Amino acid sequence: MSSKQRFATPIIALVIFSLLWEFVVWINGWPNYVMASPSDLGPAFYKFRWLFLEFGWDTLWRTVAGLMLAIAFGVVVGMIMGFSRTMREALYPLLVGFNAIPKATVVPVVALLLVGQHNLNTVLLAFMISFFPITVSISIGLSTLEPEYRDILLSLGASRLTIFRKIALPKTLPEFFGALKVAVTLAFIGTNLMEIVEPHGRGLGHLFDSGKISADYPLMFAVLIALAVMGIGLYYVVVILEKIFAGWAERQES
Amino acid sequence: MSSTPSDALIRISNVKHAYRTDAGPLPVLDGFNVEVPEGAFTAVVGPSGCGKSTLTRLIAGLLFPDEGDVILHGEKVTSPRNTVGMAFQNPVLLEWRTILDNVCLPLEIVPNDLSRKQKNDRGYELLAMVGLQGFEDKKPSELSGGMRQRASLCRALAHRPDVLILDEPFGALDAFTREDLWQIMHELRHNEAFTCLLITHDLRESVFLADQVVVMSGRPAKTQYVLDVPFGRDRVLDDLYTPEATQMLLDLRHQIQVAQGRPLGELEHEPESPESGAGEPGS
Numbered sequence: 311m312s313s314k315q316r317f318a319t320p321i322i323a324l325v326i327f328s329l330l331w332e333f334v335v336w337i338n339g340w341p342n343y344v345m346a347s348p349s350d351l352g353p354a355f356y357k358f359r360w361l362f363l364e365f366g367w368d369t370l371w372r373t374v375a376g377l378m379l380a381i382a383f384g385v386v387v388g389m390i391m392g393f394s395r396t397m398r399e400a401l402y403p404l405l406v407g408f409n410a411i412p413k414a415t416v417v418p419v420v421a422l423l424l425v426g427q428h429n430l431n432t433v434l435l436a437f438m439i440s441f442f443p444i445t446v447s448i449s450i451g452l453s454t455l456e457p458e459y460r461d462i463l464l465s466l467g468a469s470r471l472t473i474f475r476k477i478a479l480p481k482t483l484p485e486f487f488g489a490l491k492v493a494v495t496l497a498f499i500g501t502n503l504m505e506i507v508e509p510h511g512r513g514l515g516h517l518f519d520s521g522k523i524s525a526d527y528p529l530m531f532a533v534l535i536a537l538a539v540m541g542i543g544l545y546y547v548v549v550i551l552e553k554i555f556a557g558w559a560e561r562q563e564s
Numbered sequence: 565m566s567s568t569p570s571d572a573l574i575r576i577s578n579v580k581h582a583y584r585t586d587a588g589p590l591p592v593l594d595g596f597n598v599e600v601p602e603g604a605f606t607a608v609v610g611p612s613g614c615g616k617s618t619l620t621r622l623i624a625g626l627l628f629p630d631e632g633d634v635i636l637h638g639e640k641v642t643s644p645r646n647t648v649g650m651a652f653q654n655p656v657l658l659e660w661r662t663i664l665d666n667v668c669l670p671l672e673i674v675p676n677d678l679s680r681k682q683k684n685d686r687g688y689e690l691l692a693m694v695g696l697q698g699f700e701d702k703k704p705s706e707l708s709g710g711m712r713q714r715a716s717l718c719r720a721l722a723h724r725p726d727v728l729i730l731d732e733p734f735g736a737l738d739a740f741t742r743e744d745l746w747q748i749m750h751e752l753r754h755n756e757a758f759t760c761l762l763i764t765h766d767l768r769e770s771v772f773l774a775d776q777v778v779v780m781s782g783r784p785a786k787t788q789y790v791l792d793v794p795f796g797r798d799r800v801l802d803d804l805y806t807p808e809a810t811q812m813l814l815d816l817r818h819q820i821q822v823a824q825g826r827p828l829g830e831l832e833h834e835p836e837s838p839e840s841g842a843g844e845p846g847s
Contacts, residue, residue, distance in 0.1 A: 458656040465624040466673045466723070467646045476672070480660050558660040558703060 354528035376436020388448025439500035440493035447489035451482030484559035487552035572599040579632035594784035607770035610780030649720035657704035664700040690718035710741035
């Protein structure tokens, strides 16, 4: 597939999807307050363009900060669990249990605990919802390292740190990036959950909430599309990082 | 091949080792002895699960015996020594590195004062020896199984170890590739100075490569039988089909049966006509 084709294919898919959406709304004769159509989105974006920029930035940096926190925490805990069987057995049930809690129920707890710290609260929720896949991928990557790798380096007198740096870390990278792709979209969910459930006047979640209150349905849809676009953007940032740092794991097309 | 204790480079005497399991200690080695003189090639054969891999880890200093001694160069092994090279059935190459960088890995870990270029030259030299020139910049995923195993052998030798431990390195290869690698092993022995201990399931392999074949008994393993291979260093595959080799293979075959605890009568041949057993399978 040529690079031109690879670029054009998703765009054509997007155009077809928008046309279908427009057509379904038109054929059913749905008014704006039932279902907005793509042609309503342009005016909505234009009308609130400054708010979109400002609140989009809020949501973006909070999500990225939450992700960074999730990566730092996930890598450290994943390493502990990957290298120590005892720690793995001790921490797994705790992590699974925490992950099983619906995060919407955590929102008021966090909001009460750190009252008024809206930025911190939002970042924390993005972190809490996204660290799990990262932790699990690192711990599995490390604990499934074939013993021969370790033996070869140990027999040469390498330290544990050298083994981690030269073998365990690079070998775990493909799994880590796979988990990071999942974590990116989860982090957006976390940020918006906090912004919508505990509104504090900032972020795209708040803009969505205002659209709901003022029955501005095109605005609500525009927010959803903006979130999708940001999610896609961040996802591809991860894809590029993956190509740079773990490109060797990709099978060449022959 | 007789040797006094002083000139044996690897000396394992009366080693006893047990793994701790939930059901109590599981003895794998008990009264195991082997002596490998400097520059010699010893093959260890035995039934599955008789502790052959435990032996490799004992020599590499990754594991220590409960009783008895593992001695290299007259010194008791108490920690890993970087004068040992290892290769396994799984070539465990690092997929994100080129073949050359894989081969040079030990030179990044073992202290030395080689320049980057000298390290690479060592890698080029070894890869040329095993017929992998031109593949230095390829990734392991672009190589066949036999080629990967050759690269793994080069890595084991990169830091010029005086002891080479091979744990069934050719076990996963097809029969013809395996024979190619046997010949490459002989070439490496010509060019590099090392004392080798090979763990294998393949009796033909042991006779073709080694100066001495040690048969381990069933678990817990002790030295059951030692066969000296009277062939010189220059061997060709045809040597395996001589009456002399056939008799050795038959001999080892019977010893393995004893080690497995099966009565000899089941598979006994007439020793007077060894020619009839020329097609004796390896294991």
